[in-house]
Amino acid sequence: MVKTFACVGAACILLLMAGGCTVAPGSRKTAAQREEIVISQGPCHGFCPVYQVSVTPGGLVRFEGLQHTALAGSRSRAVSRKTYGDVSRAVAPIRPPSGSVRDWPCENHPMDTSDLTLEWVGEDGQRTVLRYKMGCKTADGAMIERLLDQQIQRLGVAGWIGG
Numbered sequence: 001m002v003k004t005f006a007c008v009g010a011a012c013i014l015l016l017m018a019g020g021c022t023v024a025p026g027s028r029k030t031a032a033q034r035e036e037i038v039i040s041q042g043p044c045h046g047f048c049p050v051y052q053v054s055v056t057p058g059g060l061v062r063f064e065g066l067q068h069t070a071l072a073g074s075r076s077r078a079v080s081r082k083t084y085g086d087v088s089r090a091v092a093p094i095r096p097p098s099g100s101v102r103d104w105p106c107e108n109h110p111m112d113t114s115d116l117t118l119e120w121v122g123e124d125g126q127r128t129v130l131r132y133k134m135g136c137k138t139a140d141g142a143m144i145e146r147l148l149d150q151q152i153q154r155l156g157v158a159g160w161i162g163g
Contacts, residue, residue, distance in 0.1 A: 038119040049161050057084050063157045070162030087151050088134040100130040106136035
């Protein structure tokens, strides 16, 4: 009798699993097909915070504290759709052409500083990337650092990064 229940149970599990895997083509988006804006800071030759923050049009903010952040690991929070729109509009003026990867021009690249990366990911998974070397001694460089810091504040994760 126990053997019968085990076989029936296994058959039910297999049917449930098969049913859960049946999806009409194009009916679900994959993780790569989710629109988002991503801000990340890479390592330096010291104790710079290393993190990644993303926000979706629906207001999902994901944070990954990798090194030297106030909070390590993954966190998420919700913001309004308006907040996503505010972030999107704020960073639009520095967006490179769609699908390109660009480095922000800097004549005298500072040594031992972090890279800031700003990515726009389209629903189709296409990435548009702007990389900036922190500490570039130009007025535009200071503007980018200030702009991205404002977006981190706007998304409510500055305390997770620390400083």
